[in-house]
Amino acid sequence: xxxxxxxxxxxxxxxxxxxxxxxxxxxxxxxxxxxxxxxxxxxxxxxxxxxxxxxxxxxxxxxxxxxxxxxxxxxxxxxxxxxxxxxxxxxxxxxxxxxxxxxxxxxxxxxxxxxxxxxxxxxxxxxxxxxxxxxxxxxxxxxxxxxxxxxxxxxxxxxxxxxxxxxxxxxxxxxxxxxxxxxxxxxxxxxxxxxxxxxxxxxxxxxxxxxxxxxxxxxxxxxxxxxxxxxxxxxxxxxxxxxxxxxxxxxxxxxxxxxxxxxxxxxxxxxxxxxxxxxxxxxxxxxxxxxxxxxxxxxxxxxxxxxxxxxxxxxxxxxxxxxxxxxxxxxxxxxxxxxxxxxxxxxxxxxxxxxxxxxxxxxxxxxxxxxxxxxxxxxxxxxxxxxxxxxxxxxxxxxxxxxxxxxxxxxxxxxxxxxxxxxxxxxxx
Numbered sequence: 001x002x003x004x005x006x007x008x009x010x011x012x013x014x015x016x017x018x019x020x021x022x023x024x025x026x027x028x029x030x031x032x033x034x035x036x037x038x039x040x041x042x043x044x045x046x047x048x049x050x051x052x053x054x055x056x057x058x059x060x061x062x063x064x065x066x067x068x069x070x071x072x073x074x075x076x077x078x079x080x081x082x083x084x085x086x087x088x089x090x091x092x093x094x095x096x097x098x099x100x101x102x103x104x105x106x107x108x109x110x111x112x113x114x115x116x117x118x119x120x121x122x123x124x125x126x127x128x129x130x131x132x133x134x135x136x137x138x139x140x141x142x143x144x145x146x147x148x149x150x151x152x153x154x155x156x157x158x159x160x161x162x163x164x165x166x167x168x169x170x171x172x173x174x175x176x177x178x179x180x181x182x183x184x185x186x187x188x189x190x191x192x193x194x195x196x197x198x199x200x201x202x203x204x205x206x207x208x209x210x211x212x213x214x215x216x217x218x219x220x221x222x223x224x225x226x227x228x229x230x231x232x233x234x235x236x237x238x239x240x241x242x243x244x245x246x247x248x249x250x251x252x253x254x255x256x257x258x259x260x261x262x263x264x265x266x267x268x269x270x271x272x273x274x275x276x277x278x279x280x281x282x283x284x285x286x287x288x289x290x291x292x293x294x295x296x297x298x299x300x301x302x303x304x305x306x307x308x309x310x311x312x313x314x315x316x317x318x319x320x321x322x323x324x325x326x327x328x329x330x331x332x333x334x335x336x337x338x339x340x341x342x343x344x345x346x347x348x349x350x351x352x353x354x355x356x357x358x359x360x361x362x363x364x365x366x367x368x369x370x371x372x373x374x375x376x377x378x379x380x381x382x383x384x385x386x387x388x389x390x391x392x393x394x395x396x397x398x399x400x401x402x403x404x405x406x407x408x409x410x411x412x413x414x415x416x417x418x419x420x421x422x423x424x425x426x427x428x429x
Contacts (some may be wrong), residue, residue, distance in 0.1 A: 013400070015159075015166035019048040020138065021335050023158055023171035024149035025184045026226055027054070030118070030303030030320035031177035032127040033070075036413050037328035040074075041418030044336045046169055047137075048160050054121035054128075061229050062238065062314040065105065065319045065406040073414040077111070080126055086117040086230050091405065094219040096381030100388045102217055104395060111406065114338040117230055119319075145168060145178060148187050148299065152424035155298030158184065169291035173331070173340050176301040177320075180308035185301050190291045194365055197286040197310060198372050200246060202239040204281045205273035206261075207271050222380045224264040225371060227311075235263070235268075240313065243374055246283050254278065286310060286365075295345035302327055302348070307356045310363040312371070313405050317358060325412035326351045332416045355409040362404065
């Protein structure tokens, strides 16, 4: 009987094993878009998402014109825009008491000349619903990739933790799309270059009323910097603080913090009391970094796993989506034939490294030259910096930030053919 019980325990401990062409760790924007594109291109693909749903409050909500262009190229744009959203056609900042137009999106070379504001969980659910119509797309929720399977110097798959026990996924290619604290990139031993981020962000919800001012890029004055995202019945607020400054803010007390918000956005004065405790305020540590090498045989990093972006401009999602499109364009054919090589993976890195460096360079410049001095200032802003005066005086100049924010330095376009068979009902794995 003892031997029989031991045998049963051994059987129970046997990991589940599955095989696919491509295994993607992480169901964020990069992972879900890449999974959809590969399935559409006829590649068997599995996406592993550690959470049970996509409901995360503190994720970016901006879907940029370049991403909307990708959805247009895929024939998904009309259905996507039927979902509840807001559209931002001009980016405006409030500096001191003055309204400053920053970017005019009306002349972008895209079908949609606006940014869509939509909770990221709605965007991810939309991609998941469309991807699951392909029988070669497999989404496993509550499945966290915890390690890589290696043979020689080549990655051959991942180990994952599920409620049922360990899952081993063997694949021709593993893609790490599991975020800026990527477990897979850590297990693979990639070197991370830290570029520095002198800021952190405090996230919170504050109720919204119909009489509130419209969406803005941000509000800056007297050492305070507040960004507000319109989510219909509430504002998702990001209060920017100096790196490591949260302890001092807490020590000053919650009333002081509420007053700081009311000073930068007076129309919120009657609602800051909804922040009843520090539990209502979440600290997000900002990081700006990138990998020197994004790949090794059998493994590629994309999105935040390859390059963590600053929240400035809200363009991290844009970069992640563009990575996914480039990866699908370059890797679909090798994956279908089972011949994906390190050269194929390096081609993705080479394609995406320039826009990553250029975008991060611009973000670091803004952090160091604009945001940090603004946070250090303790006096109200009475005169606009020269650059903002130029934006107010010459409307054509606003096309430049619009291009950077809305499209990016190297927009990607869908080049893969629709080979996968789309079913009317979702597939399950």
